[in-house]
Amino acid sequence: MTFQGMDIVSIRDLSREQIEQVLERSERMIPYARGEKSSKALDGKILATLFFEPSTRTRMSFESAMMRLGGRITDLGVPSMSSISKGESLADTIRMVEVYSDIIVIRHPREGAARLAARFSSKPVINAGDGAGQHPTQTLLDLFTIRRIKKDFSKLNVVMVGDLKYGRTVHSLAEALSSFGADLTFVAPTALQMPKETVKQVEKAGGKPKLTNHLEETIADADVLYVTRIQKERFPDLAEYQKVAGMYRVDKKLLREAKSDLIVMHPLPRVDEIDPEVDDTPHAKYFEQAFNGVPVRMALLNLVLGGEL
Amino acid sequence: MTFQGMDIVSIRDLSREQIEQVLERSERMIPYARGEKSSKALDGKILATLFFEPSTRTRMSFESAMMRLGGRITDLGVPSMSSISKGESLADTIRMVEVYSDIIVIRHPREGAARLAARFSSKPVINAGDGAGQHPTQTLLDLFTIRRIKKDFSKLNVVMVGDLKYGRTVHSLAEALSSFGADLTFVAPTALQMPKETVKQVEKAGGKPKLTNHLEETIADADVLYVTRIQKERFPDLAEYQKVAGMYRVDKKLLREAKSDLIVMHPLPRVDEIDPEVDDTPHAKYFEQAFNGVPVRMALLNLVLGGEL
Amino acid sequence: MTFQGMDIVSIRDLSREQIEQVLERSERMIPYARGEKSSKALDGKILATLFFEPSTRTRMSFESAMMRLGGRITDLGVPSMSSISKGESLADTIRMVEVYSDIIVIRHPREGAARLAARFSSKPVINAGDGAGQHPTQTLLDLFTIRRIKKDFSKLNVVMVGDLKYGRTVHSLAEALSSFGADLTFVAPTALQMPKETVKQVEKAGGKPKLTNHLEETIADADVLYVTRIQKERFPDLAEYQKVAGMYRVDKKLLREAKSDLIVMHPLPRVDEIDPEVDDTPHAKYFEQAFNGVPVRMALLNLVLGGEL
Numbered sequence: 001m002t003f004q005g006m007d008i009v010s011i012r013d014l015s016r017e018q019i020e021q022v023l024e025r026s027e028r029m030i031p032y033a034r035g036e037k038s039s040k041a042l043d044g045k046i047l048a049t050l051f052f053e054p055s056t057r058t059r060m061s062f063e064s065a066m067m068r069l070g071g072r073i074t075d076l077g078v079p080s081m082s083s084i085s086k087g088e089s090l091a092d093t094i095r096m097v098e099v100y101s102d103i104i105v106i107r108h109p110r111e112g113a114a115r116l117a118a119r120f121s122s123k124p125v126i127n128a129g130d131g132a133g134q135h136p137t138q139t140l141l142d143l144f145t146i147r148r149i150k151k152d153f154s155k156l157n158v159v160m161v162g163d164l165k166y167g168r169t170v171h172s173l174a175e176a177l178s179s180f181g182a183d184l185t186f187v188a189p190t191a192l193q194m195p196k197e198t199v200k201q202v203e204k205a206g207g208k209p210k211l212t213n214h215l216e217e218t219i220a221d222a223d224v225l226y227v228t229r230i231q232k233e234r235f236p237d238l239a240e241y242q243k244v245a246g247m248y249r250v251d252k253k254l255l256r257e258a259k260s261d262l263i264v265m266h267p268l269p270r271v272d273e274i275d276p277e278v279d280d281t282p283h284a285k286y287f288e289q290a291f292n293g294v295p296v297r298m299a300l301l302n303l304v305l306g307g308e309l
Numbered sequence: 310m311t312f313q314g315m316d317i318v319s320i321r322d323l324s325r326e327q328i329e330q331v332l333e334r335s336e337r338m339i340p341y342a343r344g345e346k347s348s349k350a351l352d353g354k355i356l357a358t359l360f361f362e363p364s365t366r367t368r369m370s371f372e373s374a375m376m377r378l379g380g381r382i383t384d385l386g387v388p389s390m391s392s393i394s395k396g397e398s399l400a401d402t403i404r405m406v407e408v409y410s411d412i413i414v415i416r417h418p419r420e421g422a423a424r425l426a427a428r429f430s431s432k433p434v435i436n437a438g439d440g441a442g443q444h445p446t447q448t449l450l451d452l453f454t455i456r457r458i459k460k461d462f463s464k465l466n467v468v469m470v471g472d473l474k475y476g477r478t479v480h481s482l483a484e485a486l487s488s489f490g491a492d493l494t495f496v497a498p499t500a501l502q503m504p505k506e507t508v509k510q511v512e513k514a515g516g517k518p519k520l521t522n523h524l525e526e527t528i529a530d531a532d533v534l535y536v537t538r539i540q541k542e543r544f545p546d547l548a549e550y551q552k553v554a555g556m557y558r559v560d561k562k563l564l565r566e567a568k569s570d571l572i573v574m575h576p577l578p579r580v581d582e583i584d585p586e587v588d589d590t591p592h593a594k595y596f597e598q599a600f601n602g603v604p605v606r607m608a609l610l611n612l613v614l615g616g617e618l
Numbered sequence: 619m620t621f622q623g624m625d626i627v628s629i630r631d632l633s634r635e636q637i638e639q640v641l642e643r644s645e646r647m648i649p650y651a652r653g654e655k656s657s658k659a660l661d662g663k664i665l666a667t668l669f670f671e672p673s674t675r676t677r678m679s680f681e682s683a684m685m686r687l688g689g690r691i692t693d694l695g696v697p698s699m700s701s702i703s704k705g706e707s708l709a710d711t712i713r714m715v716e717v718y719s720d721i722i723v724i725r726h727p728r729e730g731a732a733r734l735a736a737r738f739s740s741k742p743v744i745n746a747g748d749g750a751g752q753h754p755t756q757t758l759l760d761l762f763t764i765r766r767i768k769k770d771f772s773k774l775n776v777v778m779v780g781d782l783k784y785g786r787t788v789h790s791l792a793e794a795l796s797s798f799g800a801d802l803t804f805v806a807p808t809a810l811q812m813p814k815e816t817v818k819q820v821e822k823a824g825g826k827p828k829l830t831n832h833l834e835e836t837i838a839d840a841d842v843l844y845v846t847r848i849q850k851e852r853f854p855d856l857a858e859y860q861k862v863a864g865m866y867r868v869d870k871k872l873l874r875e876a877k878s879d880l881i882v883m884h885p886l887p888r889v890d891e892i893d894p895e896v897d898d899t900p901h902a903k904y905f906e907q908a909f910n911g912v913p914v915r916m917a918l919l920n921l922v923l924g925g926e927l
Contacts, residue, residue, distance in 0.1 A: 344662065344663065344664070344720050347661065347662035348662075363695075365694060365695060365714075366714055368695075369666070369692050369694070369714075369715065369718045370718060372692045372718070373664060373692055373717075373718035373719065376664055376690040376692065377662075377664070379662075387696070538704075540704075577706075577710070577714065578704050578705070578706035578710060578714075579706070579710065580704070580705040580706070585707075585709070596713050596714075596717065599713075599714055599717055600717035603717065603718065
């Protein structure tokens with residue numbers, strides 16, 4: 001059950017005990033992540049960041065996590081400006097980067113790229129999202145955010161809304177939440193509903209997810225409302241996108257029906273899915289959720305690199 | 310009069326006493342800025358840099374300042390490669406970045422953007438230039454450069470030449486110099502003269518600025534010649550630009566009439582405004598001025614973050 | 619024979635004794651480059667990286683080297699996003715960057731750019747490749763790689779294959795190897811053979827290089843096979859490129875004739891010149907060669923900046 005040297009490609013790479021261990025360790029990281037305490041746990045260590053598609057939030061969050069632990073960062077840079085533009089294979093890029101670093105974080109538009117990277121690298125690889133595939137640190141920070149506020153997952157009523165088909169983050173989060181005992185409701189236009197495979201996984205984990213097109217009817221019973229952006233870039237067909245964009249919008253009017261302790265989450269960036277008027281309500285937890293990326297990634301970096309904190 | 314946690318959006322945010330305090334603190338930073346002494350005053354602190362338009366000099370100068378104090382940097386990256394391209398609002402970008410850092414430096418093409426950022430951020434924000442608006446650290450380093458060499462602002466004859474209309478740096482510098490007792494002369498083509506509002510502010514501060522089109526006639530009496538580039542990118546109309554480009558050019562011939570201790574300044578980058586033959590004369594102070602950006606920004610970062618140096 | 623403050627623009631700037639000194643120092647850096655030991659030898663020092671053309675490997679290798687010694691990095695950024703796009707001269711860019719740093723690494727598409735930079739900078743400049751010109755740290759890491767494995771250069775049979783005309787790295791390596799007593803064979807299509815000037819230099823150093831178009835006939839006697847990519851971007855004429863691309867390809871079949879201790883090197887990135895099936899053979903040393911860039915650059919940074927390690 002040791003983490004040292006481990007690749008984190010999918011949330012399924014982690015046992016339930018390991019997930020618990022990350023969440024507990026993350027809690028301990030909070031004052032360091034806030035800059036209230038300072039650590040040199042990863043002094044002398046180098047993190048290589050490889051973002052084959054832009055993800056400012058994830059990149060800055062990993063950078064901040066590494067720096068809060070005293071470590072350094074080297075970045076591959078924009079792919080069109082790098083050796084990739086000279087025709088280098090991903091395997092060769094990885095074998096180059098691993099000699100300059102102690103751990104690699106990779107984001108890639110192609111599903112399976114992170115697994116490939118892990119196979120070619122002798123240094124640990126953390127998947128920061130690969131296409132429609134996995135994004136395990138997002139799942140961990142989502143779990144951490146919910147548990148910090150709600151204490152327990154069991155019997156928690158979690159409503160997921162938006163693009164549940166292409167929205168990468170909801171798939172592994174749904175599976176994990178279900179295995180931890182939460183009840184799930186999936187709200188999406190029919191064309192963007194949760195993939196059958198994920199529904200099956202949720203059921204296998206013991207859940208009985210409800211599927212619907214209507215957000216309003218789910219609000220009153222929700223403990224957690226997890227909103228996702230309907231991302232234009234995930235749609236092969238623009239016409240399909242335009243039909244569903246803006247179908248759900250969380251605003252104060254909608255939240256009037258909600259429990260007073262409902263929390264609203266979003267992996268960000270948002271566009272129109274959550275009205276800025278919600279930001280000042282006690283429901284809004286998406287900025288706290290973004291912050292939680294730092295202690296969770298600190299915990300992971302620390303565990304994988306064997307830092308003492 | 311404490312700086313800790315303060316936003317630095319405009320030079321007007323600082324009292325005269327605070328400006329003096331920054332200039333004195335900057336002096337103390339010189340050996341650290343040169344790398345002759347080493348400091349860990351901001352060890353563990355993270356500076357986030359947000360450059361929505363390129364400004365290599367300002368960015369590298371802030372980076373160097375932060376690193377000379379032992380701090381770290383995380384950069385938002387090129388906007389077209391970041392979450393902004395996904396339609397995120399500036400407010401959301403700021404609320405994202407603040408959770409990853411202890412202080413934010415922002416450069417933005419739109420006037421008022423830095424003030425907006427400061428409103429949404431709970432971490433201190435330093436304006437590194439917002440469109441035609443303010444650029445307070447440039448003003449401070451200009452003041453520092455003049456005072457280091459001339460000791461006193463009072464009765465100093467300062468000639469400003471070039472684009473005084475769109476040239477952001479000269480507006481707040483003129484106001485500040487006037488309030489410190491300097492005499493001002495504004496040299497520009499009529500279409501690019503100092504805005505009436507700035508002239509009024511200068512007069513309000515007790516100055517009686519002279520306005521002229523002719524550089525030659527101002528040289529003999531000048532103690533400081535502050536040259537600015539006529540920037541194509543600030544002109545709404547290209548034809549207007551072409552009429553005035555290259556109208557003033559500082560070369561050895563012009564400087565023959567000058568006092569032996571005249572100093573020539575320029576915020577850089579220059580194109581044709583100052584002939585490279587001037588670089589080797591004792592008048593040329595623009596590279597020293599560029600260096601002074603480091604101790605001045607060190608002083609500010611240190612004061613705002615409460616570093617002990 | 620002191621290195622401190624020295625510019626490293628060409629391998630010819632270094633005496634034979636200095637090259638030996640770098641190679642010996644590099645050996646000592648290995649455990650630090652691997653992250654097994656940690657050093658603060660360059661704590662407080664700032665390296666400025668200026669890549670006017672992309673070179674991911676060289677940039678990351680310098681970054682890693684600087685960080686492994688406890689130093690910091692500030693990067694000029696993409697030229698189109700920097701003050702260069704405002705029309706700044708290279709001389710002014712250098713004079714800007716030197717005030718923000720303690721040492722400058724420059725890569726530039728124009729031959730002679732690094733020498734120009736060194737002339738304008740009061741801080742040491744290391745050339746990381748200038749057009750068809752020099753790339754001295756590549757030469758040093760190639761020499762280091764060969765000596766680590768082969769112990770002695772004398773009577774070593776080195777075959778260089780690929781683009782020997784535009785391939786910058788082979789010119790200075792050939793000269794250096796020849797002066798150290800190695801025997802050289804140059805394999806290239808006639809249009810891309812080693813320039814006469816380099817052949818003359820090699821002969822002047824005491825060598826009698828063989829020139830041929832046929833790779834197969836050179837394999838059996840080779841101790842080192844140095845492969846280079848035929849780079850499209852170096853060709854003024856696309857038609858000329860297409861005639862020679864893919865002419866030589868190193869695969870297991872070719873290597874069947876080779877000595878068991880033949881080593882295959884490549885400055886990387888590779889495209890088709892070396893079949894990936896070679897990667898798992900004991901001949902493949904190109905990834906080790908890439909890693910060696912770190913200790914060699916650590917040694918140089920350390921020597922030039924006077925670090926104690």
